[in-house]
Amino acid sequence: SVSGMSFQKRNCAIITSVLLLGIILTLLCIVAVHILGFNYSSDKSIYYIINTFALMLIGIGMAYFITSITSSENIIAMLSNMLTLSMCFLCGVFVSTDLMSASVLKAAQFLPLYWYVSAVHYINDTPLGQIWGTTFATKISIEILFALIFFALGMIISRKKEQYAV
Numbered sequence: 001s002v003s004g005m006s007f008q009k010r011n012c013a014i015i016t017s018v019l020l021l022g023i024i025l026t027l028l029c030i031v032a033v034h035i036l037g038f039n040y041s042s043d044k045s046i047y048y049i050i051n052t053f054a055l056m057l058i059g060i061g062m063a064y065f066i067t068s069i070t071s072s073e074n075i076i077a078m079l080s081n082m083l084t085l086s087m088c089f090l091c092g093v094f095v096s097t098d099l100m101s102a103s104v105l106k107a108a109q110f111l112p113l114y115w116y117v118s119a120v121h122y123i124n125d126t127p128l129g130q131i132w133g134t135t136f137a138t139k140i141s142i143e144i145l146f147a148l149i150f151f152a153l154g155m156i157i158s159r160k161k162e163q164y165a166v
Contacts, residue, residue, distance in 0.1 A: 007162060011155060018060055026056045043128050047136065051119045054143035058112045061150030068154040068161070087113040097121070112146035115139050 005013070030049055066079050088094045090104060091113035097105060108114040119139040123131055 007159060011158060015060075015064065015151065018064070019057075022056050022060050023053075026053060044123055044131065047123045047131050048120070050140060051116060051123065051143075054119075054140050054147070055113075055116045057147035058116070058143055058150070061147035061154070062112075064154040065150040065157070068157040087111050090114075092117040092121075112143060115142045115146070119143070 030052065034045075062083065063080070066076055066083075069079070070076060090108045091111050092100070092108070093113065097117065100108075105114075119136065122136060122139060126136075
């Protein structure tokens with residue numbers, strides 16, 4: 001390694017700084033939504049915000065994972081678009097889950113965006129006083145678990161690339 005910092009210290013600094021930037025940008029988006037008056041369900045806003053931050057963690061984790069695979073901007077763009085658009089179609093962002101077959105929805109459960117969409121539907125369909133509980137916590141926990149998996153895979157790939165100077 002060219003850096004005077006250890007692998008772990010360097011990667012922790014990178015991840016922490018990107019997470020801080022992600023938190024700031026997510027907060028700016030949330031504030032903009034509230035200023036512009038798009039908060040159609042302000043009583044449930046805290047649940048949407050929690051779900052949004054969980055999705056932010058997934059996005060940053062996925063970005064870290066993808067950038068650990070290659071440094072080519074073209075390949076990073078290709079992988080990012082492929083993964084994101086595929087998940088949007090399969091997980092209910094572009095096509096309503098009501099129109100999907102049971103087998104597609106079963107397969108989609110292995111994708112992180114499914115759990116974000118599932119949590120949004122749960123927030124929409126559940127009375128305010130009943131949202132916070134094991135069902136919501138499970139959906140958010142699965143999203144966070146996906147984010148941690150992406151970060152771990154990125155760290156493993158980065159470490160191996162550094163070890164073998166690939």
